[in-house]
Amino acid sequence: xxxxxxxxxxxxxxxxxxxxxxxxxxxxxxxxxxxxxxxxxxxxxxxxxxxxxxxxxxxxxxxxxxxxxxxxxxxxxxxxxxxxxxxxxxxxxxxxxxxxxxxxxxxxxxxxxxxxxxxxxxxxxxxxxxxxxxxxxxxxxxxxxxxxxxxxxxxxxxxxxxxxxxxxxxxxxxxxxxxxxxxxxxxxxxxxxxxxxxxxxxxxxxxxxxxxxxxxxxxxxxxxxxxxxxxxxxxxxxxxxxxxxxxxxxxxxxxxxxxxxxxxxxxxxxxxxxxxxxxxxxxxxxxxxxxxxxxxxxxxxxxxxxxxxxxxxxxxxxxxxxxxxxxxxxxx
Amino acid sequence: xxxxxxxxxxxxxxxxxxxxxxxxxxxxxxxxxxxxxxxxxxxxxxxxxxxxxxxxxxxxxxxxxxxxxxxxxxxxxxxxxxxxxxxxxxxxxxxxxxxxxxxxxxxxxxxxxxxxxxxxxxxxxxxxxxxxxxxxxxxxxxxxxxxxxxxxxxxxxxxxxxxxxxxxxxxxxxxxxxxxxxxxxxxxxxxxxxxxxxxxxxxxxxxxxxxxxxxxxxxxxxxxxxxxxxxxxxxxxxxxxxxxxxxxxxxxxxxxxxxxxxxxxxxxxxxxxxxxxxxxxxxxxxxxxxxxxxxxxxxxxxxxxxxxxxxxxxxxxxxxxxxxxxxxxxxxxxxxxxxxxxxxxxxxxxxxxxxxxxxxxxxxxxx
Numbered sequence: 001x002x003x004x005x006x007x008x009x010x011x012x013x014x015x016x017x018x019x020x021x022x023x024x025x026x027x028x029x030x031x032x033x034x035x036x037x038x039x040x041x042x043x044x045x046x047x048x049x050x051x052x053x054x055x056x057x058x059x060x061x062x063x064x065x066x067x068x069x070x071x072x073x074x075x076x077x078x079x080x081x082x083x084x085x086x087x088x089x090x091x092x093x094x095x096x097x098x099x100x101x102x103x104x105x106x107x108x109x110x111x112x113x114x115x116x117x118x119x120x121x122x123x124x125x126x127x128x129x130x131x132x133x134x135x136x137x138x139x140x141x142x143x144x145x146x147x148x149x150x151x152x153x154x155x156x157x158x159x160x161x162x163x164x165x166x167x168x169x170x171x172x173x174x175x176x177x178x179x180x181x182x183x184x185x186x187x188x189x190x191x192x193x194x195x196x197x198x199x200x201x202x203x204x205x206x207x208x209x210x211x212x213x214x215x216x217x218x219x220x221x222x223x224x225x226x227x228x229x230x231x232x233x234x235x236x237x238x239x240x241x242x243x244x245x246x247x248x249x250x251x252x253x254x255x256x257x258x259x260x261x262x263x264x265x266x267x268x269x270x271x272x273x274x275x276x277x278x279x280x281x282x283x284x285x286x287x288x289x290x291x292x293x294x295x296x297x298x299x300x301x302x303x304x305x306x307x308x309x310x311x312x313x314x315x316x317x318x319x320x321x322x323x324x325x326x327x328x329x330x331x332x
Numbered sequence: 333x334x335x336x337x338x339x340x341x342x343x344x345x346x347x348x349x350x351x352x353x354x355x356x357x358x359x360x361x362x363x364x365x366x367x368x369x370x371x372x373x374x375x376x377x378x379x380x381x382x383x384x385x386x387x388x389x390x391x392x393x394x395x396x397x398x399x400x401x402x403x404x405x406x407x408x409x410x411x412x413x414x415x416x417x418x419x420x421x422x423x424x425x426x427x428x429x430x431x432x433x434x435x436x437x438x439x440x441x442x443x444x445x446x447x448x449x450x451x452x453x454x455x456x457x458x459x460x461x462x463x464x465x466x467x468x469x470x471x472x473x474x475x476x477x478x479x480x481x482x483x484x485x486x487x488x489x490x491x492x493x494x495x496x497x498x499x500x501x502x503x504x505x506x507x508x509x510x511x512x513x514x515x516x517x518x519x520x521x522x523x524x525x526x527x528x529x530x531x532x533x534x535x536x537x538x539x540x541x542x543x544x545x546x547x548x549x550x551x552x553x554x555x556x557x558x559x560x561x562x563x564x565x566x567x568x569x570x571x572x573x574x575x576x577x578x579x580x581x582x583x584x585x586x587x588x589x590x591x592x593x594x595x596x597x598x599x600x601x602x603x604x605x606x607x608x609x610x611x612x613x614x615x616x617x618x619x620x621x622x623x624x625x626x627x628x629x630x631x632x633x634x635x636x637x638x639x640x641x642x643x644x645x646x647x648x649x650x651x652x653x654x655x656x657x658x659x660x661x662x663x664x665x666x667x668x669x670x671x672x673x674x675x676x677x678x679x680x681x682x683x684x685x686x687x688x689x690x691x692x693x694x695x696x697x698x699x
Contacts (some may be wrong), residue, residue, distance in 0.1 A: 229450040232396075235404055236445075237465040237517070238438030242433075251455050327454055327501040 001330055002229060004323055012316050024072055026299050029065050055100060057084035085145075096305060097298030106302035109287065114306070116185055117283035118203055119195070120275065121268035125261075127207035128214055133257065135211070136218025141245070143223065151215065158212025167205045167278035174201055183280050184260040202279045206272055218257060225252045255325060262318030263311065270307025336686050345419045347374035349398075354416035356390070356397045363630040364413075367393040369581040371416075375574075377524060380551060380558040382572030382589070384565060384604065388626045390581040391561045395527045398559075399443055400425060400433040420525060439469040442523035444547075446530035452502040458513045459498035462486070466520045485516035489546060508539035512546065517601060521548060526551070527559045532567060539617055544570045556561035565608045569593065578603050580627045580637035583660060587676030597663050597678035597687050599642050602695045620698070636681060644682060644690065653681050 031037065037058040055061075056185050058066055060084065071080060079093035091098045096106040121258070139148045159195055181201050186194040225231065234248045235241075273285035280286075284303055291299035323330040336455060368390040375381045383391050396402055398420075402412040418425040423451050424434050445451035452461060462485065463478035470478070479498065486494035489512040502510055511531065520528060522674060532540040549572055560571050568575055568589070575592040577585040577600065585598040596602055603622035622629040624641035627633055639645040639653040663676040666683060680687060 054591060120544075229445060229447065230453040232401060233445060233451045234453070235401055236399055236437055236443045238434050238436070238468050239464070240434065240468075241404060241467075248453055251453070327457075328503050 001323065003328060005320065008319050010314055012312055015312045019312065020076075020305065021069070022071060023301060023304050023308065026070055028061075028068055028072075028298060054084045055085065056081035057085075060092025063161050063302060080332075089213055096302040098209075099296055099298050101294055101296045101299075106298050109299070110284065110302050110306055114189060114269075114282045116281055117269060117272070117285065118277070119188065119199055120206065120272060120281060120283060121265060122270075123199055123203040124206040124210065124268075127203055128210035129257075129261065130226070131207065132211035133218045135215040137245070137253075139215065139219040140222035140226065140237070148219075152219070153222030155212040155215045159216070161209075163205065163209055163272075163274045164278055166274060167202075168325060170201055170205050172276065184235055195223050199281075202275050202281060204278075206268075206275050214257065214260070217260060218253060221253045221256050222249060225249045228325060241332060251325065255322070258318050258325070262314045266314030267307070269310035269314070270303065336545075337494055339552045345374065345422075346421075348377045348421055349375040350417070350419040351394075352417040352419070353589065354394065354418065356393050356402060357413040359411075360630075365629045366581050366632060367629055368397065369582055369632070371548050371578070371581070373576055373586060375525075375557045376558045378555050379573045380571050382567055382575045383559060383561045383578060384563065384566035384575060385578035386622075386626055388562055388629065389578040390629075391563075391578055392529050393581075394578075395443065395529050395559065395561050398425075398527065399437055399441060400430070401437075403430065404434070407568060409590065410535060435469070438465050438523070439521045439665070440523055441525040442518035442521070443516050443524070444511075444514055444528040444531050447534040449502065449512040451508065457501055458486070459483075459500050460543060461502075461522055462498075462513070462517045465517050465578065470669070481520060482516070485520055486513065486570065489519075489550075490542075491514070491516075494639075500641065506544065507535050508542065511535060511539075511543050514684075515543075515550070517528070518691070519554065522554060525548065525557045525559070526554075527561070529561045530563070531560070533562070533564070540567075545595065547571065550588075556677065563609065565604060580632055580636065581629060583677075583679065584638065585678045587678075591663075591676045595688075596691060597674075597676065597684070598680050599644055599682075599687075599690075600638050603641075605699060606695065608698060636679075647682055647686065655679070 025072060037052075039052050039059065039061055046250065063071075072078065074090065074096035075093070075097075077093055079095045080091055080093065082089045082098055087099060090102075091105045092107075094107055097156070098105050099109070102109075135151050139151045142148050181197055186199045188195040230243060232248055234244045239248075270284060270288075272283070273289055276283040276285035277289055284306060287299065288298075288303040291303065351374070352372050354368055354371045356363040358367060359627045371390070371394060373381065383393050383394065393402075397414060400420055404415055412587070414426065416426065420436070423436075423518070425436070452458070456464075459482050459607075461481060462482040463475065466478045466481050467473060467475070481495045483498050486498055491509060491512055493499050497505075497509075498517075502513075505513060511534075515531075531547065532543050535543060544567060547558070547560075559573070560567060562568060572589050575585075575587065575589050576583055577592065577598065579600050585592060585596065585601050592601060593605070596605060600622070603620070606620035607622060609619060622641060625642075627637050627640070629693040633640055634657055635654040636642070636658050642653070645653050658681045660677045661684075663678055678687075682690075
């Protein structure tokens, strides 16, 4: 088990380095090959030549790509200074880059937005996993009945309806028409009540989409597992049906659900862009949209790195949970 | 016209296990699959019944039916339709409360499955799976006692270092060891009826013999009634006191093992014997396969289910094999009824003298 964890951690470090390399490559190296000027992209097309030259010096764009990469990576750990003639800005560690549009380092901006996104993803996740898995299990056990057909039709609509439709619909009904919920995002530390009130609608909207997918996945997996020989063995031992389902069948059903959950959660931490935009939540997704609109490349790069790291870490957690669930993973 | 002694509906039997007119049908989109269609037999404690037949003859469906496993966990559509009577130790199981039957499963009747790898949960230790079977029927027992019992049984079935191996997972065992562990799991509550469904099919030959020896020794030791389900006549020859030959969901021949082996009275049994490789004799002829394929269980041939494949289908006068289903009839003459099996029975339209002649003159010399 210990060797397994060490192996996985090592793999995570390698993965993160690859992520940084690829992200860096896309934002810095590729423009160099394609001939477009990164500095121009940083400051915008209307900037005067002196400003462009200043940026070029600060970013060290004249230096070899490998050196630029090295500066970027060391900046993540030690911080770095962006220096040009007569001007210098310090970006403390971890330096994910410096937004010249907002004249501030990226990292504090990211960290202020992260709790919003984590609240959104975490709460929605609890909702959709409970709802989706429960619906899926009941559907599998009542296969072919009215309940099963209804649940699967609702699930199909959940998978099919785009989030900007369900989000706007729920806003129109529950916030503007009925006035049940609403309000701005409030941090949990400030006021747990309004935190909950402000997030319940985004949670439900987001969870509806995911719960639908999880219900279908759970149903299919559960039906497959129920056909396994070891389930028949469990019954042949005289175990009661709730034990057969709840212990023997659920244990195997969790594996594929966990796999998908790892990827979904990781991706969501990078920002549920549509949900955050529709509900005006100041999370990472919204920051990404704003950054793209403003061509604020360092910000886009920062959000991308956070997203990629979140996916890698979520998968690490999934892998460790696999080992807890499946002895064959642990012992091989 | 019923000549089967098993059929006295509703009346409590004297035999330990008495299965009467068991029918197990499965509704499918293509029609009703009649996997078992009127099967009756008795079995006493201390004896072994071998149920033989090719794939799809209804052997395994029968065993799961006795265990009551067609009626639990069948969710939604496609529920099995079961009728008949199953008497175990004076209790009728078909009309009993399902929870009562559940409490019998694993305690009074237990089952060994074909493929021990897929029949054991990959995520739980061998010990956990055995103690689980023990604890569910001994609510007073604590985990320590259960574990001791598990180690004791693993030792009994020949697992080396049982106190250490008890914490292993199924994938850490070899195929033969897994089947031993499976047997330990079945025996943990000293069941009086043990059903072994193709217990050696998934194992290699050397291990097969060990497992058969183990089952035979354990039966002597525990005195349980054993049903061995197999397509392998060698397994039956090794273990069974009585043999029941199934074809198309029905019994075509039943009797003491020596009778069925040495004086078989049904053309299908001849076919099975002819297709069995023998190493105890000089093989002069090639094996004789049973021509054709097993009957569809949805559109069972009218008359005798075996007639499309029977080399002697044209012998009975008036083509009666295609219109009338042959009933089980007692084979006349020979030794009197053997214990437990109730004598030698066969379901064939051919006159008995004709069958005896064909067997002794045409079939037996070639085997």
